[in-house]
Amino acid sequence: MRRSGGPGTLLVIVPAWNEEAAVGGVVRSVQASVPGAPVLVIDDCSADATIAAAREAGAEVLPLPHHLGLGGCVQAGYKLAYELGYEYVIRVDGDGQHDARDIPRILERLVSTGCEMVIGSRISGGFRAGPVRSLGIAFFRAVLRPILGKPVHDPTSGFVASTAGHWQSSAAAFRWRIRRLKRWWCCSAEDFALRRCRARCGRGRRGGVPSRRLSRWPTLRMCSWESL
Numbered sequence: 001m002r003r004s005g006g007p008g009t010l011l012v013i014v015p016a017w018n019e020e021a022a023v024g025g026v027v028r029s030v031q032a033s034v035p036g037a038p039v040l041v042i043d044d045c046s047a048d049a050t051i052a053a054a055r056e057a058g059a060e061v062l063p064l065p066h067h068l069g070l071g072g073c074v075q076a077g078y079k080l081a082y083e084l085g086y087e088y089v090i091r092v093d094g095d096g097q098h099d100a101r102d103i104p105r106i107l108e109r110l111v112s113t114g115c116e117m118v119i120g121s122r123i124s125g126g127f128r129a130g131p132v133r134s135l136g137i138a139f140f141r142a143v144l145r146p147i148l149g150k151p152v153h154d155p156t157s158g159f160v161a162s163t164a165g166h167w168q169s170s171a172a173a174f175r176w177r178i179r180r181l182k183r184w185w186c187c188s189a190e191d192f193a194l195r196r197c198r199a200r201c202g203r204g205r206r207g208g209v210p211s212r213r214l215s216r217w218p219t220l221r222m223c224s225w226e227s228l
Contacts, residue, residue: 001040001060005085010037010107013081015073016094017044020053027057029100030092034107040080041094042073050094078167086164093158106161116166120159 005011012030016023023041030039041054045067054061062076074091081089090107092098102120110118133156140155 001038001062001080001084003084004038005081005087007087009086010034010088010090011081011084011086012037012039012090012092012103013074013077014039014041014054014059014092014094015044015070015077016041016046016050016054017067017070017073018046018048018050019094020046020048020050022096023050023059023094024053024057026092026094026096026098026100027054027059030103031058033100033103040077042077044068044070044073078162082164082167088161088163089167090161091158098159102159106159110161110163116163118161119154119157120161121154121157 012034014023014026014030019026027039027041030037039059041050041059041061043051043054043061043063045064051061051063062080064072064076068076077091078089088107088110090103092100092103098120106118106120137154137156141152144152144155
């Protein structure tokens with residue numbers, strides 16, 4: 001991927017693991033919503049045709065040599081965006097659950113408020129969590145409120161917009177084994193300004209295998225609060 005970043009530039013990253021059935025549609029929906037913005041699919045050593053589907057749809061692909069998990073995918077995307085000089089990054093999950101039509105609104109909120117991060121909150125957008133994920137969301141809400149001093153509405157959303165100012169701290173947080181909480185400590189320590197933006201939910205997972213299992217807590221994303 002060529003260096004083409006600079007002030008005001010946007011890179012959309014899509015972490016994907018065995019998302020052959022969904023990733024092409026995700027890439028095309030992003031391209032339709034933000035024409036001209038490059039889309040980078042980070043392939044987490046998929047066993048199917050995820051890479052071919054992403055490239056056929058017009059995305060750049062960063063293939064990882066080993067399966068690193070979701071945290072490793074996101075870290076790789078942030079670090080590459082930083083090295084290429086992009087000012088803004090929006091992360092969209094590769095399973096088709098996010099509605100790419102919300103990207104311009106989330107980006108506008110990130111730019112206009114001057115904050116470091118904006119979360120696409122699913123809580124008011126029709127999202128229905130299963131019992132295990134609901135338990136995880138409730139747990140992290142309870143843990144994070146005293147850490148940050150504010151309520152966190154959707155701590156497991158993967159629809160996140162951020163600025164270059166946040167990436168270095170976030171990359172360091174991913175190296176901790178307890179990254180789900182470490183990123184929030186970084187957020188609090190750096191006094192990052194965070195915002196929430198209501199996002200529509202997509203049609204649900206369109207393919208692939210969820211990265212979460214019953215034996216694992218839902219992976220936490222840096223999110224924000226504050227109602228619109």
